[in-house]
Amino acid sequence: MSVVRQHLLLGGERAAVQLRELGVRRGGVLLVHASMRAVGGGTGDMVHALLRALGPEGTLVVPAFTPENSDTSRAYLDRVRGLGARDRAAVRAAMPAFDPAVSPAPTAGVLAETVRLAPGALRSGHPQTSFAALGPAAGQLLAGHRRDCHLGEESPLARLYEAGAQVLLLGTGFGSCTAFHLAEYRRPDPPRRRYRCVVGSEDGPRWWEYEDIALDDGDFSPLGDDFVRTRPGAVAAARVGAAHSRLFPLRTAVDFAVGWFEDHRPGGA
Numbered sequence: 001m002s003v004v005r006q007h008l009l010l011g012g013e014r015a016a017v018q019l020r021e022l023g024v025r026r027g028g029v030l031l032v033h034a035s036m037r038a039v040g041g042g043t044g045d046m047v048h049a050l051l052r053a054l055g056p057e058g059t060l061v062v063p064a065f066t067p068e069n070s071d072t073s074r075a076y077l078d079r080v081r082g083l084g085a086r087d088r089a090a091v092r093a094a095m096p097a098f099d100p101a102v103s104p105a106p107t108a109g110v111l112a113e114t115v116r117l118a119p120g121a122l123r124s125g126h127p128q129t130s131f132a133a134l135g136p137a138a139g140q141l142l143a144g145h146r147r148d149c150h151l152g153e154e155s156p157l158a159r160l161y162e163a164g165a166q167v168l169l170l171g172t173g174f175g176s177c178t179a180f181h182l183a184e185y186r187r188p189d190p191p192r193r194r195y196r197c198v199v200g201s202e203d204g205p206r207w208w209e210y211e212d213i214a215l216d217d218g219d220f221s222p223l224g225d226d227f228v229r230t231r232p233g234a235v236a237a238a239r240v241g242a243a244h245s246r247l248f249p250l251r252t253a254v255d256f257a258v259g260w261f262e263d264h265r266p267g268g269a
Contacts, residue, residue: 015041015049015241019168022247023236024050027057029137029165031179031250034062034111038171039241043114046170046241051134059135061160062112063178064105064123066130069095070197073128075107097198097205098127105130111170124156127197127208131156137163147199148210151178152185157250165250171243174224179250181215183257187265190214219264227256 024030032050036043050060067073071092080088096103100123105113115121116132123132124145133142133156141163146154157179167179174180184190193214198205227248228235234256235248 013049013052015046016052018238018240019049019053022168022238022240022245023166024053024168024247025058025166026053026055028054029059029061029135029141029160029163030054030168031061031160031165032111032168032170033172033176033178034109034168034170035172035243036110038243039245040243041241043110046111047114047118050168054135057136059133059137059141060115061131061133061138061141061156061165062115063108064112064116064130064132065108066098066103066105066128066197067107069098069103070128070195071095072194072196095198097200099200100125100130105132126150126155127199128195129155147208148212150195150212150215151181152213155182157182161251161254167248167250167253169246170240171245173221174227174246175217175221177220177224177253179253180217180220180223180257183254183261184215185213186254186258187261223257223260223264226260227253231256 030050036046039046054060067075070076080091083091105116112132115134116123118134121132121134122138122142124130124142126145126147129150130145131142141156141159144154145156149155151157161182167177169177190213192211194209194211196207196209199208231252234252235246237244237246239245
Protein backbone atom coordinates (compact mmCIF):
# COMPACT_ATOMS: atom_id res chain seq x y z
CA MET A 1 0.00 0.00 0.00
CA SER A 2 1.39 3.42 -0.99
CA VAL A 3 2.23 6.08 1.56
CA VAL A 4 -0.42 8.35 0.00
CA ARG A 5 -3.08 5.63 0.26
CA GLN A 6 -2.11 4.95 3.88
CA HIS A 7 -2.49 8.66 4.65
CA LEU A 8 -5.98 8.72 3.12
CA LEU A 9 -7.00 5.63 5.06
CA LEU A 10 -5.76 7.14 8.31
CA GLY A 11 -7.53 10.43 7.49
CA GLY A 12 -10.95 10.57 5.91
CA GLU A 13 -11.50 6.83 5.44
CA ARG A 14 -10.65 5.88 9.00
CA ALA A 15 -12.81 8.67 10.40
CA ALA A 16 -15.71 7.61 8.17
CA VAL A 17 -15.53 4.13 9.66
CA GLN A 18 -15.48 5.59 13.17
CA LEU A 19 -18.51 7.76 12.38
CA ARG A 20 -20.49 4.83 11.04
CA GLU A 21 -19.57 2.75 14.09
CA LEU A 22 -20.71 5.62 16.32
CA GLY A 23 -24.10 5.47 14.61
CA VAL A 24 -24.20 8.19 11.95
CA ARG A 25 -27.15 7.20 9.80
CA ARG A 26 -26.52 6.69 6.10
CA GLY A 27 -28.96 8.81 4.11
CA GLY A 28 -29.87 10.85 7.19
CA VAL A 29 -29.49 14.46 8.26
CA LEU A 30 -26.63 15.35 10.59
CA LEU A 31 -26.04 18.62 12.50
CA VAL A 32 -22.36 18.87 13.49
CA HIS A 33 -20.59 20.98 16.08
CA ALA A 34 -16.85 20.36 15.93
CA SER A 35 -13.54 21.29 17.51
CA MET A 36 -10.90 20.29 14.98
CA ARG A 37 -8.23 21.23 17.50
CA ALA A 38 -9.52 18.39 19.67
CA VAL A 39 -10.17 15.96 16.82
CA GLY A 40 -6.85 16.49 15.04
CA GLY A 41 -6.10 15.71 11.43
CA GLY A 42 -7.13 17.65 8.37
CA THR A 43 -10.41 19.52 8.20
CA GLY A 44 -10.93 18.53 4.59
CA ASP A 45 -10.44 14.88 5.54
CA MET A 46 -13.08 15.19 8.24
CA VAL A 47 -15.63 16.81 5.94
CA HIS A 48 -14.94 14.01 3.46
CA ALA A 49 -15.44 11.45 6.25
CA LEU A 50 -18.76 12.99 7.30
CA LEU A 51 -20.04 12.95 3.73
CA ARG A 52 -18.86 9.38 3.25
CA ALA A 53 -20.62 8.27 6.43
CA LEU A 54 -23.85 10.02 5.37
CA GLY A 55 -23.71 8.74 1.81
CA PRO A 56 -24.98 10.53 -1.31
CA GLU A 57 -28.54 10.78 0.05
CA GLY A 58 -27.47 12.28 3.37
CA THR A 59 -27.23 15.96 4.29
CA LEU A 60 -24.58 17.62 6.44
CA VAL A 61 -25.58 20.78 8.38
CA VAL A 62 -23.39 23.17 10.38
CA PRO A 63 -23.93 26.48 12.19
CA ALA A 64 -22.62 29.53 10.32
CA PHE A 65 -23.29 32.17 12.95
CA THR A 66 -22.11 35.79 12.56
CA PRO A 67 -22.06 37.67 15.88
CA GLU A 68 -19.34 39.91 14.43
CA ASN A 69 -21.89 42.24 12.78
CA SER A 70 -23.94 42.93 15.94
CA ASP A 71 -23.49 45.39 18.79
CA THR A 72 -25.75 43.35 21.08
CA SER A 73 -23.76 40.11 20.80
CA ARG A 74 -21.44 38.62 23.39
CA ALA A 75 -18.63 38.77 20.82
CA TYR A 76 -19.02 42.54 20.45
CA LEU A 77 -19.26 43.17 24.18
CA ASP A 78 -16.09 41.13 24.76
CA ARG A 79 -14.31 42.99 21.97
CA VAL A 80 -15.09 46.50 23.25
CA ARG A 81 -14.70 45.81 26.97
CA GLY A 82 -12.39 48.47 28.37
CA LEU A 83 -12.50 50.69 25.27
CA GLY A 84 -13.47 54.34 25.35
CA ALA A 85 -16.48 55.77 23.55
CA ARG A 86 -14.51 56.78 20.45
CA ASP A 87 -12.93 53.36 20.01
CA ARG A 88 -16.27 51.64 20.59
CA ALA A 89 -17.82 53.82 17.88
CA ALA A 90 -14.98 52.92 15.50
CA VAL A 91 -15.52 49.21 16.05
CA ARG A 92 -19.23 49.60 15.48
CA ALA A 93 -18.75 51.69 12.32
CA ALA A 94 -16.44 49.07 10.81
CA MET A 95 -18.92 46.20 11.13
CA PRO A 96 -19.76 44.75 7.72
CA ALA A 97 -23.32 44.00 6.63
CA PHE A 98 -24.32 40.35 6.59
CA ASP A 99 -24.20 38.76 3.14
CA PRO A 100 -25.09 35.05 3.09
CA ALA A 101 -22.89 34.52 0.04
CA VAL A 102 -19.66 35.87 1.52
CA SER A 103 -19.89 36.69 5.24
CA PRO A 104 -17.42 34.48 7.14
CA ALA A 105 -18.41 32.65 10.30
CA PRO A 106 -15.13 32.32 12.23
CA THR A 107 -16.74 31.67 15.60
CA ALA A 108 -18.47 28.56 14.19
CA GLY A 109 -15.10 26.86 13.76
CA VAL A 110 -12.92 25.74 10.88
CA LEU A 111 -15.00 22.67 9.99
CA ALA A 112 -18.16 24.76 9.68
CA GLU A 113 -16.30 27.29 7.53
CA THR A 114 -15.03 24.51 5.29
CA VAL A 115 -18.59 23.24 4.78
CA ARG A 116 -19.90 26.77 4.15
CA LEU A 117 -17.30 27.34 1.44
CA ALA A 118 -17.68 23.94 -0.21
CA PRO A 119 -19.02 23.83 -3.79
CA GLY A 120 -22.78 23.33 -3.72
CA ALA A 121 -23.25 24.42 -0.11
CA LEU A 122 -26.35 26.46 0.74
CA ARG A 123 -26.85 28.90 3.60
CA SER A 124 -29.92 30.22 5.38
CA GLY A 125 -30.62 33.93 5.47
CA HIS A 126 -30.63 34.95 9.12
CA PRO A 127 -28.06 37.75 9.64
CA GLN A 128 -26.93 36.36 13.01
CA THR A 129 -27.67 32.62 13.24
CA SER A 130 -27.53 31.20 9.73
CA PHE A 131 -26.83 27.54 8.97
CA ALA A 132 -24.95 26.02 6.03
CA ALA A 133 -25.63 22.62 4.52
CA LEU A 134 -24.42 20.16 1.89
CA GLY A 135 -26.68 17.46 0.48
CA PRO A 136 -30.01 16.85 -1.24
CA ALA A 137 -32.14 18.11 1.69
CA ALA A 138 -30.16 21.34 2.15
CA GLY A 139 -32.62 23.61 0.37
CA GLN A 140 -35.65 22.27 2.24
CA LEU A 141 -33.92 22.44 5.62
CA LEU A 142 -32.60 25.99 5.21
CA ALA A 143 -35.56 27.65 3.46
CA GLY A 144 -37.74 30.17 5.25
CA HIS A 145 -35.34 31.17 8.04
CA ARG A 146 -37.09 34.29 9.25
CA ARG A 147 -34.84 37.20 10.14
CA ASP A 148 -36.60 37.77 13.47
CA CYS A 149 -36.36 34.12 14.53
CA HIS A 150 -32.86 33.07 15.52
CA LEU A 151 -33.35 29.40 16.39
CA GLY A 152 -37.06 28.78 16.79
CA GLU A 153 -39.99 27.44 14.79
CA GLU A 154 -39.13 29.49 11.67
CA SER A 155 -35.48 28.40 11.66
CA PRO A 156 -33.57 25.37 10.32
CA LEU A 157 -33.56 23.87 13.82
CA ALA A 158 -37.30 23.25 13.59
CA ARG A 159 -36.84 21.69 10.13
CA LEU A 160 -34.07 19.48 11.52
CA TYR A 161 -36.43 18.41 14.32
CA GLU A 162 -39.09 17.47 11.75
CA ALA A 163 -36.52 15.63 9.61
CA GLY A 164 -35.41 13.40 12.48
CA ALA A 165 -31.86 14.74 12.35
CA GLN A 166 -28.99 13.49 14.46
CA VAL A 167 -26.60 15.79 16.35
CA LEU A 168 -22.86 15.09 16.42
CA LEU A 169 -20.71 16.80 19.05
CA LEU A 170 -17.33 16.16 17.46
CA GLY A 171 -14.70 16.83 20.10
CA THR A 172 -16.88 19.42 21.80
CA GLY A 173 -19.34 19.42 24.71
CA PHE A 174 -23.01 20.07 25.30
CA GLY A 175 -22.25 23.73 25.93
CA SER A 176 -22.21 24.19 22.16
CA CYS A 177 -25.32 22.11 21.45
CA THR A 178 -27.39 24.56 19.40
CA ALA A 179 -30.35 22.18 19.32
CA PHE A 180 -31.17 23.02 22.94
CA HIS A 181 -32.06 26.56 21.86
CA LEU A 182 -35.14 25.25 20.05
CA ALA A 183 -36.42 24.08 23.43
CA GLU A 184 -36.14 27.65 24.75
CA TYR A 185 -38.75 28.71 22.19
CA ARG A 186 -41.05 25.90 23.30
CA ARG A 187 -41.26 27.09 26.89
CA PRO A 188 -44.43 28.96 27.87
CA ASP A 189 -43.87 32.72 27.53
CA PRO A 190 -40.06 32.70 27.21
CA PRO A 191 -38.32 35.98 28.08
CA ARG A 192 -37.63 38.28 25.13
CA ARG A 193 -35.09 40.99 24.33
CA ARG A 194 -33.96 43.37 21.57
CA TYR A 195 -31.14 42.58 19.12
CA ARG A 196 -29.28 44.77 16.58
CA CYS A 197 -27.09 43.91 13.62
CA VAL A 198 -25.90 45.30 10.28
CA VAL A 199 -27.75 44.09 7.20
CA GLY A 200 -27.56 44.96 3.52
CA SER A 201 -30.17 47.08 1.74
CA GLU A 202 -30.64 48.83 -1.58
CA ASP A 203 -29.10 51.93 0.00
CA GLY A 204 -26.13 50.07 1.45
CA PRO A 205 -25.45 48.74 4.96
CA ARG A 206 -27.94 49.69 7.66
CA TRP A 207 -28.58 48.83 11.29
CA TRP A 208 -31.61 46.66 11.92
CA GLU A 209 -33.21 46.13 15.34
CA TYR A 210 -35.61 43.32 16.11
CA GLU A 211 -37.09 41.37 19.03
CA ASP A 212 -36.67 37.68 19.68
CA ILE A 213 -36.43 35.44 22.73
CA ALA A 214 -33.48 35.90 25.08
CA LEU A 215 -31.15 33.06 24.14
CA ASP A 216 -29.12 31.63 27.02
CA ASP A 217 -26.66 28.74 26.72
CA GLY A 218 -25.21 29.23 30.19
CA ASP A 219 -26.75 26.02 31.57
CA PHE A 220 -26.39 23.80 28.50
CA SER A 221 -23.51 21.80 29.99
CA PRO A 222 -25.43 20.60 33.09
CA LEU A 223 -28.50 20.11 30.88
CA GLY A 224 -26.43 17.81 28.68
CA ASP A 225 -25.05 15.93 31.67
CA ASP A 226 -28.59 15.26 32.90
CA PHE A 227 -29.65 14.22 29.40
CA VAL A 228 -26.92 11.57 29.31
CA ARG A 229 -27.63 10.41 32.87
CA THR A 230 -31.42 10.13 32.66
CA ARG A 231 -31.84 8.98 29.05
CA PRO A 232 -29.73 5.81 28.94
CA GLY A 233 -29.04 4.71 25.40
CA ALA A 234 -30.03 8.03 23.83
CA VAL A 235 -26.45 9.27 23.52
CA ALA A 236 -23.78 7.19 21.78
CA ALA A 237 -20.19 8.03 22.68
CA ALA A 238 -16.87 7.05 21.11
CA ARG A 239 -13.62 8.51 19.85
CA VAL A 240 -13.55 10.05 16.41
CA GLY A 241 -10.03 10.99 15.46
CA ALA A 242 -8.35 11.98 18.70
CA ALA A 243 -11.49 13.30 20.39
CA HIS A 244 -14.32 11.98 22.53
CA SER A 245 -17.52 12.56 20.55
CA ARG A 246 -21.25 12.11 21.11
CA LEU A 247 -24.14 11.35 18.76
CA PHE A 248 -27.86 11.58 19.59
CA PRO A 249 -31.27 12.30 18.04
CA LEU A 250 -32.00 16.03 17.89
CA ARG A 251 -35.71 15.46 18.60
CA THR A 252 -35.00 13.47 21.76
CA ALA A 253 -32.60 16.15 23.02
CA VAL A 254 -35.02 19.01 22.36
CA ASP A 255 -37.96 17.24 23.99
CA PHE A 256 -35.84 16.48 27.05
CA ALA A 257 -34.62 20.08 27.25
CA VAL A 258 -38.17 21.47 27.24
CA GLY A 259 -38.97 19.57 30.43
CA TRP A 260 -35.57 20.30 31.94
CA PHE A 261 -36.04 24.05 31.50
CA GLU A 262 -39.41 23.87 33.24
CA ASP A 263 -37.69 22.36 36.27
CA HIS A 264 -34.43 24.31 36.32
CA ARG A 265 -35.02 27.81 34.99
CA PRO A 266 -36.78 30.61 36.86
CA GLY A 267 -40.40 30.91 35.82
CA GLY A 268 -40.66 27.26 34.84
CA ALA A 269 -43.81 25.30 35.49
